[in-house]
Each structure stands twice: as C-alpha cells, then as structure tokens.
Amino acid sequence: xxxxxxSAPMPAAGRRGFRLRWLGEALAHGYxxxxxxxxxxxxxxxxxxSLRTPDGEWTISAYQYVFGSFTGNLLLSVQTTVITIVLNLxxxxxxxxxxxxxxxxxxxxxxxxxxxxxxxxxxxxxVSLVIAYAFLFRIPQTMTGLIAAYVVGTFPLMLVPIIVAxxxxxxxxxxxxxxxxxxxxxxxxxxxxxxxxxxxxxxILLTFVIIFNEFLVTLFIAGxxxxxxxxRVYNLTRxxxxxxxxxxLATTMQLVSFVVVLLFFRxxxxxxxxxxxxx
Amino acid sequence: MTHAPAEVAxxxxxxxxxxxxxxxxxxxxGLALLAPAVVVAVLFSLIPLAYLFQVSLTQDSSFFFTAQYxxxxxxxxxxxxxxxxxxxxxxxxxxxxxDLVFGYPFAYILVRKIRYREFVRTMMTFPLFGPLYLAFGxxxxxxxxxxxxxxxxxxxxxxxxxxFSQAAVLFSMAVFTFPFMVMNIGxxxxxxxxxxxxxxxxxxxxxxxxxVRVLFPLSWSGIVAGFLMCLGWNLGxxxxxxxxxxxxxxxxxxxxxxxxxxxxxxxxxxxxxGILLMVMAFAVTWISLRFSRGALGA
Amino acid sequence: xxxxxxxxxxxRFGATIAVDAVSADIQDGEFVTLLGPSGxxxxxxxxxxxxxxxxxxxxxxxxxxxxxxxxxxRRNIGLAFQSHALFPHLTVARNVAFGLEVKGTPKAETKAxxxxxxxxxxxxxxxxxxxxxxxxxxxxxxxxxRMLATDPRVLLFDEPLxxxxxxxxxxxxxxxxxxxxxxxxTAIYVTHDQSEAFAISDRIxxxxxxxxxxxxxxLDIYLRPRTEFVANFVxxxxxxxxxxxxxxxxxxxxxxxxxxxxxxxxxxxxxxxxVREGDRVLAFVRPENIEIVADGFGGDGENLLRxxxxxIVFEGPTVRLLVDVGGTPVKxxxxxxxxxxxxxxxxxxxxxxxxxxxVVRDDPNVAA
Numbered sequence: 001x002x003x004x005x006x007s008a009p010m011p012a013a014g015r016r017g018f019r020l021r022w023l024g025e026a027l028a029h030g031y032x033x034x035x036x037x038x039x040x041x042x043x044x045x046x047x048x049x050s051l052r053t054p055d056g057e058w059t060i061s062a063y064q065y066v067f068g069s070f071t072g073n074l075l076l077s078v079q080t081t082v083i084t085i086v087l088n089l090x091x092x093x094x095x096x097x098x099x100x101x102x103x104x105x106x107x108x109x110x111x112x113x114x115x116x117x118x119x120x121x122x123x124x125x126x127v128s129l130v131i132a133y134a135f136l137f138r139i140p141q142t143m144t145g146l147i148a149a150y151v152v153g154t155f156p157l158m159l160v161p162i163i164v165a166x167x168x169x170x171x172x173x174x175x176x177x178x179x180x181x182x183x184x185x186x187x188x189x190x191x192x193x194x195x196x197x198x199x200x201x202x203x204i205l206l207t208f209v210i211i212f213n214e215f216l217v218t219l220f221i222a223g224x225x226x227x228x229x230x231x232r233v234y235n236l237t238r239x240x241x242x243x244x245x246x247x248x249l250a251t252t253m254q255l256v257s258f259v260v261v262l263l264f265f266r267x268x269x270x271x272x273x274x275x276x277x278x279x
Numbered sequence: 280m281t282h283a284p285a286e287v288a289x290x291x292x293x294x295x296x297x298x299x300x301x302x303x304x305x306x307x308x309g310l311a312l313l314a315p316a317v318v319v320a321v322l323f324s325l326i327p328l329a330y331l332f333q334v335s336l337t338q339d340s341s342f343f344f345t346a347q348y349x350x351x352x353x354x355x356x357x358x359x360x361x362x363x364x365x366x367x368x369x370x371x372x373x374x375x376x377x378d379l380v381f382g383y384p385f386a387y388i389l390v391r392k393i394r395y396r397e398f399v400r401t402m403m404t405f406p407l408f409g410p411l412y413l414a415f416g417x418x419x420x421x422x423x424x425x426x427x428x429x430x431x432x433x434x435x436x437x438x439x440x441x442x443f444s445q446a447a448v449l450f451s452m453a454v455f456t457f458p459f460m461v462m463n464i465g466x467x468x469x470x471x472x473x474x475x476x477x478x479x480x481x482x483x484x485x486x487x488x489x490x491v492r493v494l495f496p497l498s499w500s501g502i503v504a505g506f507l508m509c510l511g512w513n514l515g516x517x518x519x520x521x522x523x524x525x526x527x528x529x530x531x532x533x534x535x536x537x538x539x540x541x542x543x544x545x546x547x548x549x550x551x552x553g554i555l556l557m558v559m560a561f562a563v564t565w566i567s568l569r570f571s572r573g574a575l576g577a
Numbered sequence: 578x579x580x581x582x583x584x585x586x587x588x589r590f591g592a593t594i595a596v597d598a599v600s601a602d603i604q605d606g607e608f609v610t611l612l613g614p615s616g617x618x619x620x621x622x623x624x625x626x627x628x629x630x631x632x633x634x635x636x637x638x639x640x641x642x643x644x645x646x647x648x649x650x651r652r653n654i655g656l657a658f659q660s661h662a663l664f665p666h667l668t669v670a671r672n673v674a675f676g677l678e679v680k681g682t683p684k685a686e687t688k689a690x691x692x693x694x695x696x697x698x699x700x701x702x703x704x705x706x707x708x709x710x711x712x713x714x715x716x717x718x719x720x721x722x723r724m725l726a727t728d729p730r731v732l733l734f735d736e737p738l739x740x741x742x743x744x745x746x747x748x749x750x751x752x753x754x755x756x757x758x759x760x761x762x763t764a765i766y767v768t769h770d771q772s773e774a775f776a777i778s779d780r781i782x783x784x785x786x787x788x789x790x791x792x793x794x795x796l797d798i799y800l801r802p803r804t805e806f807v808a809n810f811v812x813x814x815x816x817x818x819x820x821x822x823x824x825x826x827x828x829x830x831x832x833x834x835x836x837x838x839x840x841x842x843x844x845x846x847x848x849x850x851x852v853r854e855g856d857r858v859l860a861f862v863r864p865e866n867i868e869i870v871a872d873g874f875g876g877d878g879e880n881l882l883r884x885x886x887x888x889i890v891f892e893g894p895t896v897r898l899l900v901d902v903g904g905t906p907v908k909x910x911x912x913x914x915x916x917x918x919x920x921x922x923x924x925x926x927x928x929x930x931x932x933x934x935x936v937v938r939d940d941p942n943v944a945a
Contacts, residue, residue, distance in 0.1 A: 028388045032399060035385055038454060039405040042416020048426045049419045095316035102309025114316055117324040119564040121515025123533035124331070124553040125324075127540050131334055131550070132327035135343055152323035155316065172662040175629050178649040179656040180676035181727060190679070194666045213409040216517050216533075220541065234411055237522060242418060250412050257408045265401055 043254050050247035062248035070249050073229040077253075080143070080228060081211045084150040088207050091151065092158035093200070099159075100166040118156045125153060126220025133221060141223025149221055150211050157210065158203035165199025166192075198268040205264045209257055229253055328557070335550035342546065352551035360552065363530045367556075370445075370520070370531065371513035374452035375460075378509050379502065381453075382460035386501075387494075389461065390468045403458045410455045414522040417451050418442070421523075447523040452516055456509040463508060467501025468494070500570060507567035514560050532556045579639050579730040579763045580605045581626065586635030588621050595621045597787035598635065603780075608757050608764045610774040612798075613784035614810065619767045620735055622784070626765060627733050628652045639730060650679075655724030657737040661716040663708035669719050670695070670704040676727035694722035697756070714745045721756060732757060732764040738773065750777055771811050775799070783807050803849065805937055808861040815867075815907050817844065817860045818939060821852050835936050841903050845879045846934030857939040864897070864910040868930045869919065880931040882907070891920060900927060 050062050066074070095114070104110060117125065129149050130140070139145040173195060177187040193200075215230040222231055229249060236246040338347040356364075389399055406413055419425050421442040431438040441447045471494065479489040495502075517537075520528035532552055540549030581603040588596040596618040603609050611619035624630040626637060628649030637644050644652055663672050673694050677687040695701045698718040708716055717737060724732065734753065738746040754777040757764045768774055774781050775795045782792045783806075791798060791807045802808035809816070819839030827833045827847075835848040837860045844860045852858055870881075884902035896916040898909040909929065911919055 025392065028392050032385060032388050032393060035381070035457070036399065036402045039402050039457075041420065042413045042454075043405055044416075045419045045426050046412065046416040091315045091319060094312035098309040098312035102312065103306050104309050104313060105306070110313065110317070113325070114320050116320065116328075119511065119560055120324070120328070121533065121556055121560050123515055123517055123536050124557045124560070125327075127536050127549050127553045128327035128331035129323070130541065131546060132323075132330050136326070136330060148319075148323050152319050155319065159316070170660070170662075172658050172660060173664060175627075175649075176656070176658060176662040176664070177675070177679075178629065179627055179652075179654055179733075180679065180723070181650045181653070182675070182679040183650055186679045190675075191664060195664075197666075209404070209408065213411070215409070215411050220537070230409065230411065233415070234518070237415060242422075247415070247419070250415050254405070254408050254412055258405070261404050262401060265397060269397065 043251070043258075046247045046254070047251045049242075050244050050251045052244060062244040063252075065245040066248050066252050070229060070232060070245075073227055073232040073249075074252070076226065077212055077229040080147055080150060081208055083147055084154060084211050085204050085207050087147070087151045088155045088158040088203065089200070092155050092162055092203060095155075096159050096162035096166055100163055114159065115156045117152045122153075122214075122216040123220070125149070126217045129217070130220045141221070141226060143226055145221055146218065146226050146228075149217050150214065153214075153217065154207045154210055157206040161199045161202035161206070162196060165196045165202075168199075169195050201264065201268055205260065208260055212257060213253060331550045331553055331557075334546055335554045337547045339548075340544055340546045349547075352547045355548060356551050356555055360532075360535065363532055363535050363552075364555070366527060367514060367516075367531045368559075370448060370452060370516065370528065371510050374449050374456060374513045374516075375506050375509035377449065377453040378457050378460035379506055382457055382505065383464055383502070385457075386461045386464035386468055390465050391473065403461065406455050407458055410451065410516070410518040411522075413455055414451050414519045417447065418522055421447060443523065443525045445525065445528055448516075448519050448528045451519040451523055452513050455519070456512050459508045459512065460505040463505030464498060464501040467498040467504075471497045503570045504567050507563050507570070511560055511563045511567070514556065514563065580641070581731055581763055581765070582636075582638040582641075583622070583626070584636040584638065586622065586625060586632050586637060588618075588625060588630060589633045594787050596625070596632075599784075599787070599789055601782060601789065601792070603763055603765065605763055606761045607779050608754070608766065608777060609780045609782060610766045610768060610778040611782050611784055612768060612771060612774040612811075613790075614769055617784040618787040619769075619784045623656075623733055623735055623765060623767045626731070627654055627656050629656075652731075653727065653729050654731045654733055655727065655729035656733045657717075657720055657724055657735065659736045659739055661708070661713075661720040661737075661740075663716055663719055663723070665708055667708075668704065669700065669706050669708065669711070672708065672719060673723045673726050675723065680727070690726055694726045695719075697725070698722045698752075713741050714749060717741065717749060718752070721753065725756065725760065729762065732760075732762050734764065734766040734768075736768050739768075739770070746773070753777065783810065785810070800933055800935070801847065802861065802935055803937065805859055805939070808859070808935060808937060813864050813908065813910070814861045815864065817842065817862070817905060817907075819844070819858060819860060821854050821856045821858055821936075823854060824848065837934075837936060839905070842882060842905065843879070844931065844934050846936040849936050849938060852936070852938050859937045859939045861935040861937065862907075862931045862933065864908040865895075865912070866932045867907070867909045868932065869898075869909065869911060869915075870928050870930050880934060882929045882931065884927060884929065886919075886925050886927055889920060896920065898927075900929060902929070 051058055051060060053059050053061075098104060099107060099111065120128075129145070133142075133145045134140045137145070139148075169192065173191050174187055177191045178184075182190065213230050214228070215234045218226075218228055218231045219234060222228065227235065230253060233246055233250050233253070236243065236249075240246070334342045335352055336348050336350070338349050338351060341347045389396060393399060420427055421438055423439045425431075425438070428438075475493055475497070476489055479493045484492065515533055516531055517533040520531050521534055532555065536549045536552045536556070539545045539552065581601075583599055583601045585598045585600055586596060587594065587598050599618070599622055601609075611622060613619045621630055625632050628644070628647065632645060639652070663669075664675065667675065670691050673691045674687050677690060682690070691704070692701065695704055698721055700715060700718055700722070703711060703715065703719075708719065711719065720737070737753070738749055741749065750773055753766075766774075766777065778795065780792060780794060781798050783790045783798060785806045791803050793801075798807065798811055802811060802814075805816070808814050817837075817839045819837040819842070822836040822838040822843070825834040825836060825845065832850075833848050834845050835852065835858075837844045837846060837858055839860065844862075846860055846862075849858075882902045884900040884907065886898055887901050887906070888899040890897045894912060896911045896919050898911065898919065900907045900909055907929065
C-alpha cells in the first residue's frame, strides 16, 4: 500500500509547493552561512595577509616576530589575564553565593552597583581611571592599575553565569549533603563547586575572551612597560601602518581565543553562557 | 488544640538567639561574602566616575593645580561638539538598525530551522574577540590588492572607495554587535511556541500576517532589548572609526575624549565629554533593563 | 533505637505560622506518617526534625536529648527527598559513600559498607553508573541506600515517591517499609497520599493548618475521625448536619451511641464523648459504607433512609450513585456483583442502610 502511494504521481500544485519549500530552506541556510562567512572573513583576511610577502609569496616569516619582539607583550597579556581570572573568582564566587543564598538588604540595588562598570563605555572608564590613577591612587601606568581596571570591568561578567548556575542548582543537594553529615565547607567543596563547574568555567571563559583582547581601557592607562599584545596591535597599526607582522600577532590572538572558546563549547556547551556577553 | 504557654515560648526564643549569636547572623555573613566585590566596585568604578564628574567642572587641567570651577566645559561640549554628539548617536543608531533588519531573520532561522546551532554560536564568537581585529581584517579586504580583489573586480565594484568611509565604519560596527542582536531576539523567539505560528497558519493567516500579528508582538521585548544593547555598545565605538573612518566618523566621542585628555591634556573637557557619553550609555541601559527586567532581576 | 519527641514545636515565617505548637512522641522503631494537604506544615515539621529549619519555639528531642541547637550534619539522620537528590556529578557508589567519606571512614570499611547497601537495594551491578543513567525507581533506591549507609538514628521521608508513576510508587512503598522493618529504625514519613499512609504506617498524624488534627492507627483515622477536617480529608464522606436528639447505650463493652436528628432524617452513630443533647453536630458516613437494600424494605428503622437516584456513574469495579434523600444529596459507592443491577435506569426509588456513622461536634470556631 505504502509503495503504491509513494509512486503515485503527485498533484502539480503539491510538487510546486514542495519545490518552493525546498528553495525557502536553501535560502534560509544560505543566509545564515553568508553571515558566518562575514564573521570569519576579517580573521581569514588577517591570516592570509600575515602569510604573504610584499611580492605575493607565501611565507611564515612574519610569525618570527610573534615569537620574538612580541613575546613580551603576549606573556604580559597571558599574565594579566590569568591574574584577573583568579581575582575575579575570589571576588565573584562569594558575591554570587551571597546574592543567591543570603538575605541582602537592597539586593537589586547592590547588583546594579556591581554591574555599573559593565555599562560604562570603555573610553569613559579609561579616562576616569587615568585621572584617578594619576592623582588619587598614585598608581599611573602600573600593572596594579591595569589589573584593577580589568577586574572591575569583568568581574560582573563572572558574576552572571555563577548566579545563573547557583539559581539553577536546587538547594536539595546542599541539604542532602548536610543531612549525610557534611559540614558547610565539605558541602561547598564536594557538592556545590563541582555542580557549579560549568557556570564558573563560563565566567572564566568570558573574562579570558575580553581581557586577552582588551585594548581600549588599556590604551588609556597602560605605560610603555605595560603594553599588552592587543594594545601592541593597535599601536603598531597606528604608527607603522599595515604590516604582516602585526597581522601575525592579531591572527595569533584570535586563534588562541577561538581555540579556548572551542574547548569550552566542547566540554560544557553553551548553556551557561546564555544571557552573558558571548551568547 | 493546646498552645505553647507564653513563658515556654520566650525561653526557647532566648535559646535560639543565643545559637544565632554563636553561628553569626545570615545577613552579616552575606554582607561579608559580598564585601570584596563591593570594595572593588566602589574603589575602581564609583570613585573614579565621581572624580571624573568633579574634574569635568574645572577649567582645562587646573583641577590638579588650583582648581577653577566652571561650566565652560559643558558649554563647549554643547556648542563646539554638537556635531560629535550627532555623529556618535547617528552611527550607533544606524549600526543597531542594520543589526535589527538583518539580525531578526538570522535569529528566526537559527531558532526554528537550524540543527547545527552550537556551530553557528561558535562562529558568532569571532566578532566578539574585539572590534580591533575586525577593523584590521576589514582594512585588508578593502585594500585595492586585497584578498577578495579578483571577486570585486569581477563584480565591478571599486572597493577602495569604501576605505575610510562611513559605510565601512557602519558595516564593521554592525558586524561587531550583530551577535548581541541575534542573542536577544533569539531568546525571545525561542520562548514563542511554534504551535502559535501553526495555529495562525491554520486560521488562514498569510506568512506576513503571522509575522506582523503573532511573531513580532511576542518577540517585541527581545527586539527592544537587542536594539538597546547594540546601541549601548556602539555609543562607545572607538577602533572602527579610528582605523576605517574618514575624519567625519573619527569625531565620535570616545576618540575625542582620548585626543582631548591624553594628547592635548585638556582633562576638564575630556571629562565633560566622558560624563556626557556615560549619561547616554546609562540612559540606554536603564531603559533596556526596565524593558527586559534584566536577565537577573533580583 | 531512637525515640523522637516534639514538644510544642512552632515555626513562624514572618507573620504566617507554618507549624503551630505540634507535639508528638514517636517510639523507638516506630513508623509514623504525617498526613495532610500541601501547606499543612508537615514538610516544615519534618525539616525541623532534620535540622534544616530552626524551630521558632519548642523542643525537639532525640532519646530525651534536646537537639534544637545541633546542626543538621551532626544529628545523624537520614532524609529522603521528593526528588531523589542524588549528586549528579558522582557515581552511584560515590553517592552511597558520600556520608561515610565526609565522616572520614576508612576506605576499606566504606567500600564494604557501600557494597552491602547496594546489595540490599539490589543495585550492586549499577555501582559505577551515573545517577542520570538510572530509571526513576532505581534512583530512589540508590537514595535509600545512601541514606542508610551512615547508619542514621532516624529515617525521614519527605514525599519520596511523589515524583514517580503509580506502579513504581506501589512497589517502592513496600520496599521502604521492608527496609525500615529490617533495620528497625524510627521513621517519620511525610505524604499527602492517604493510601501510602495507610499502607505503611504504625501510626498516622493528620495535619492541617500547622496543627495535628488527629493521631491514631489507620483504623482510628478511617473509622473514627474526630474532626470535620479528618472526616473529609481521609477518604470520601457524606456530611449531614443535625443536632443531638438523645443517647442510646451501646453493645456491652462498646461506647454508647448518639441519635442525631437532621430535618426528617434520624441517624444513629458513635458518641464522640464531647456533645450534649441539643448540640449542633455533623454526622459522617462513607459512601462505601452505605448499602442499598431492596426497595420497600423496612422504611423507618435506624440508619435506614429512602431516596431517589439522581445520578449513576459506572466506574468499572464500583458504581457511584448520587441519591436525593429528602433534599439532602448522599453519595453512595457500591461494589460487588450486585452493583450491576443498579445500572437499571428504571429503578429510581431506593432504600439506603448506613453503617459506621461518625458524629463530630459542629464547632464553628474550629476551622475545617
């Protein structure tokens, strides 16, 4: 019976409808792919440029700078990023815990104050910090100042996924651990931290992606000894024009960022990034 | 039913408050856990912003020597920098509008038709690595001997005319904030039950009627939130006009602030420009939080 | 092993009183159930025993020792949650081992104990699975093993079966009873499901609005409800409002009986002991305790009522009828093979014989 129905000629209108729908599907997917190409294109162009000599030959010689004169900038970027992530964790995990699990007077006001730096344009933050660092805190162009700026600008991003993960986490696990004889500390380390893992990792990812590539606040407050790799890309573009060596550094930065994002998506998926900067 | 005699109840109340004293009140504990975050926010966000406001009320860089208080900086901002405000708002609004027009169908297709969503999300992170790399890559594409040169020649497009143009700035701004638009509209659309669209269809609605009468009203909050989020980011734009724009686009507030403050050392004027930009950004954020009630509405 | 006493235990959340001066004395090895509708305070009571909620007033004692200030993790109790609450990041074996590990039990001992526990719930083969890979019933059995592994003094159950489907519920409730009987631990079980309560408890506490309405055995609760709430909440009931007309001595050794006049109807039920002639009372009779006798039979005997069938619903094993008795609607559930004869639509006049009529004082000051 089924085979008869399948081999029976379709009415003309139905076939046209089928073709139209097929065309619509193809267009829809094509549209998305076109945008994906747009997203990747600047990176691919930068990569291509970093591999060309002025004569149009292919070469990887531009990358000698990445592992030469840019190494210091890259190391500084890695160093500031790691320190910022650690400090963000120290600040954001207890804060998220307090916001979700404890009675805080004026909770939404406190949360808005903490998030204030998130809504401040980078250049405004830069100019306000350059003034405050020079004349109030007396830490101009220092590593301390740089890291303080990174922490205040990104710990709210760490806060959001951890709050989401903590809210998702039913209190029964905590209670089950308590009734089984675990102390508060044991409960925190053995039950809550592992279960919050994806949320905490999401916060780490967000901090990494932003701080590793930050150049604007840095442009305002960094000195010659605190030039991060992203700022170096900007400075080189402004002073030396458009060089394959700069392209090589920009490519390296994006590649590292993308690999980290890929690894995160592979292990944790995108669930805990919802409602945050990345997704 | 028997009730506890009052004196017994009081006795246990005392026992409980003693226990509380021993273990600490939950409110104090919560505040202690919150303290480091609050200290950082106050020291490096609130105080510098308050300081910036104070500096904006002083002549040039006099604040740091003998402060001369004046409103001149704001007068200057609203007279000589009017065009800078206009171009900042215009670029931000246009880029956000482009995001809305192109982002809505993208979000719809992503939510309703695409199974490889994780892949699309991963690819969408590229622009988020920063407008700097984006502008850098685009610069190369727009060069006369750029990688897509043969393609543009074939299509008879003189691509070099777009280098240092408003179009290039708008395009790079729109690409940078595109994911924010898609994310907000996508979140709103994924809350719309596909059955509602089917119901509209079975009731005889044409596709455009379904969109206007069902989808659009139900995803309205996502549209507003997405638009305002893009607007907020784009108001602070810096790298794209700097690298890809003409002098007209390079007049945006962020670049002006950098030039006045760190090149010409006119801190008073830079601070006034900063306060203006901040007020604009906060206003946008405030409206968007009103609208979305925030992802975290406490 | 442990006697659990609650002495005027009260919990206020702001202005609302969740638990209102509850007292209970639960004997060592006894299995009691707190039965009541949602929001009646039964779960809060249990959580106070578990140490997860601090009582506002009152004392909780384990074997005479006040445990109010003892934090949950030092009370040595086992709590089964509505959702199994298995740690999703740990294997079945690590879940069962959790309580032992946090107490610093030696590894070898922990391992042996975990194996024993998993054997007991017949899940030894699943030791290395993750909780998400188990069925709902298996998950709840792992939760039982986890809770028993630390050899707790008291077992607490917070509606552990409510998330499971009906068949699983039936098997698991007997597994729980079996485990409790084998370990002889004191158990407090919270549920809103009376069939669960009747099936497994030694004693039932019916709770309503933060108070204990009645405590007693299954039969006490079912046949001799002492308040309107209990009569209505446990099983289905017909409530007929009337007043006390007089008293009749009962059979030798039985309590005396009371006659109730409700309009034209006269009912005879058990004397609640706190009513006098002329008092307003409610007479309760369960639909399944009403027998339909041949029409025209008798007429005006005790607990014999005549009425007209208004509605017949065939439910398979039973037939439910709504009978109009002189203006009062009376629900009747008929079982047995005779029920089929009731389906005859022509037969409208029937005579009902009421059995086990319960009389309760109709006190408007006590909220139902």
